[in-house]
Amino acid sequence: MSRRREILRRAAEVFDRQGVANTSIEDIAKAVGIKREGVYYYFKSRGDILLEVxxxxxxxxxxxxxxxxxxxxxxxxxxxxxxxxxxxxxxxxxxxxxxxxxxxxxxxxxxxxxxxxxxxxxxxxxxxxxxxxxxxxxxxxxxxxxxxxxxxxxxxxxxxxxxxxxxxxxxxxxxxxxxxxxxxxxxxxxx
Amino acid sequence: MSRRREILRRAAEVFDRQGVANTSIEDIAKAVGIKREGVYYYFKSRGDILLEVxxxxxxxxxxxxxxxxxxxxxxxxxxxxxxxxxxxxxxxxxxxxxxxxxxxxxxxxxxxxxxxxxxxxxxxxxxxxxxxxxxxxxxxxxxxxxxxxxxxxxxxxxxxxxxxxxxxxxxxxxxxxxxxxxxxxxxxxxx
Structure with missing residues (x-):
């Protein structure tokens, strides 16, 4: 799985578990096991991630x-x-x-x-x-x-x-x- | 309608329109036409209002x-x-x-x-x-x-x-x- 796809997959899990409103980029980065910057390298915002999910x-x-x-x-x-x-x-x-x-x-x-x-x-x-x-x-x-x-x-x-x-x-x-x-x-x- | 019921009614409208996550006590107060304190007089938090709605x-x-x-x-x-x-x-x-x-x-x-x-x-x-x-x-x-x-x-x-x-x-x-x-x-x- 590419890093990009892995971020989307983990984001889907976190969104499902705690709702988008309660999810930060930090939470998604943690779920992937990378730093915030690693997420921002691929996506501009939480909304962009959500849409792509x-x-x-x-x-x-x-x-x-x-x-x-x-x-x-x-x-x-x-x-x-x-x-x-x-x-x-x-x-x-x-x-x-x-x-x-x-x-x-x-x-x-x-x-x-x-x-x-x-x-x-x-x-x-x-x-x-x-x-x-x-x-x-x-x-x-x-x-x-x-x-x-x-x-x-x-x-x-x-x-x-x-x-x-x-x-x-x-x-x-x-x-x-x-x-x-x-x-x-x-x-x-x-x- | 009592003030308490009016707050609940307006809160339902605001929650419906913009989602709970995007709604502040301030928004609810504004919809009723009162100050924040007027809402806090009846309810401790947004969660309490939501539950009662x-x-x-x-x-x-x-x-x-x-x-x-x-x-x-x-x-x-x-x-x-x-x-x-x-x-x-x-x-x-x-x-x-x-x-x-x-x-x-x-x-x-x-x-x-x-x-x-x-x-x-x-x-x-x-x-x-x-x-x-x-x-x-x-x-x-x-x-x-x-x-x-x-x-x-x-x-x-x-x-x-x-x-x-x-x-x-x-x-x-x-x-x-x-x-x-x-x-x-x-x-x-x-x-």
């Missing part, structure tokens, strides 16, 4: 969701693909996703956030289109607001950042199937 | 959920009641709920959080029991992990803190029915 996993998620939407599949299969894509983002980049989903506030009045917000807006829009497409094709219930449904599913998946512990909870592949079942046919037994 | 709505939510679970209803009706209870918590105390759901980090190493964490743990446990009860009664799908489902629904509801704007989005009563439909029978058209 969280933007790549969000951008990858958006790219993969675009792939799902372009696929030649039924809307139900796309729903499965979208849940899979989203939950898989927690697999290798669990810490980065968790930090991303908790720390948007930190950037609230920061121009840097605009890039991150653009990615998440575009991503949400694709989910809304997925629901609308399924409604038009007659695969999804029509009497349901597409935006509300899209955010229900995004929320269901994103909430993992708050409770999911890869060491203690069920593996992601199992979670993908469970969440797809809940999203597609609900918890009730349909007769 | 978020604990009451969480405690009410827990109490109402206990009421739902004690009810003499089918599990499906309890699921409706639980979603109703949860989303209604956003109705009068929208700001407080939003702050509660974003700022748990702030208290992470703080003894004060233990009270809040206890409330949310007990609340989550009731949701898990709701799912298990429905599975035992044969109303809910059995091949689904109860904890994963419970957190799916809690996440779906809690995510409102991130996107819901009472001035722009559909009213809460409509959202309750939409989310109940999604939770009980999914988005697919069941034939």
């Amino acid at each position: 969280i933007l790549p996993s969000s951008t990858t998620l958006l790219m993969n969701m675009k792939g799902v939407m372009r696929g030649n599949m039924s809307s139900m299969e796309k729903l499965h693909g979208a849940i899979q894509t989203h939950l898989n983002a927690f697999n290798p980049t669990y810490l980065e996703m968790s930090v991303a989903l908790r720390e948007e506030h930190f950037f609230r009045n920061d121009a840097k956030l605009s890039e991150l917000r653009r990615v998440w807006d575009e991503y949400s829009q694709l989910w809304i289109e997925l629901v609308e497409e399924g409604q038009e094709k007659g695969e999804f219930k029509k009497n349901i607001n597409a935006k509300m449904s899209a955010f229900a599913y995004i929320g269901m998946c994103n909430w993992l950042a708050r409770w999911y512990d890869p060491a203690k909870d069920v593996p992601i592949p199992e979670l993908i199937e469970t969440y797809f079942t809940l999203a597609s046919s609900g918890i009730g037994i349909n007769e | 978020i604990l009451p709505s969480s405690t009410t939510l827990l109490m109402n959920m206990k009421g739902v679970m004690r009810g003499n209803m089918s599990s499906m009706e309890k699921l409706h009641g639980a979603i109703q209870t949860h989303l209604n918590a956003f109705n009068p105390t929208y700001l407080e709920m939003s702050v509660a759901l974003r700022e748990e980090h702030f208290f992470r190493n703080d003894a004060k959080l233990s009270e809040l964490r206890r409330v949310w743990d007990e609340y989550s446990q009731l949701w898990i029991e709701l799912v298990e009860e429905g599975q035992e009664k044969g109303e809910f799908k059995k091949n689904i992990n109860a904890k994963m489902s419970a957190f799916a629904y809690i996440g779906m509801c809690n995510w409102l803190a991130r996107w819901y704007d009472p001035a722009k989005d559909v009213p809460i009563p409509e959202l309750i029915e939409t989310y109940f439909t999604l939770a009980s029978s999914g988005i697919g058209i069941n034939e």
Whole structure:
């Protein structure tokens, strides 16, 4: 791992553990085992580090969701693909996703956030289109607001950042199937 | 509104707008239109204010959920009641709920959080029991992990803190029915 990547990795861990607001460059340097100057050699500020910790996993998620939407599949299969894509983002980049989903506030009045917000807006829009497409094709219930449904599913998946512990909870592949079942046919037994 | 309640109300607004980490007692005093000392007369610290902003709505939510679970209803009706209870918590105390759901980090190493964490743990446990009860009664799908489902629904509801704007989005009563439909029978058209 390059020094640069190591700083980002340790920063993600420290951000996850104590929150960005309570983290100093000094804390990150300590976690890497180097001096503050060693961090400043690569990054101008804590905000720059944060953005680089969280933007790549969000951008990858958006790219993969675009792939799902372009696929030649039924809307139900796309729903499965979208849940899979989203939950898989927690697999290798669990810490980065968790930090991303908790720390948007930190950037609230920061121009840097605009890039991150653009990615998440575009991503949400694709989910809304997925629901609308399924409604038009007659695969999804029509009497349901597409935006509300899209955010229900995004929320269901994103909430993992708050409770999911890869060491203690069920593996992601199992979670993908469970969440797809809940999203597609609900918890009730349909007769 | 008493001065004490006014401080809590304005604090919720400021916390919601700029995040707790970026809020000083001075900011809260300014929002109320009084001096810092006027805030300190009622509260010892920003943490005390935060706890009092978020604990009451969480405690009410827990109490109402206990009421739902004690009810003499089918599990499906309890699921409706639980979603109703949860989303209604956003109705009068929208700001407080939003702050509660974003700022748990702030208290992470703080003894004060233990009270809040206890409330949310007990609340989550009731949701898990709701799912298990429905599975035992044969109303809910059995091949689904109860904890994963419970957190799916809690996440779906809690995510409102991130996107819901009472001035722009559909009213809460409509959202309750939409989310109940999604939770009980999914988005697919069941034939």
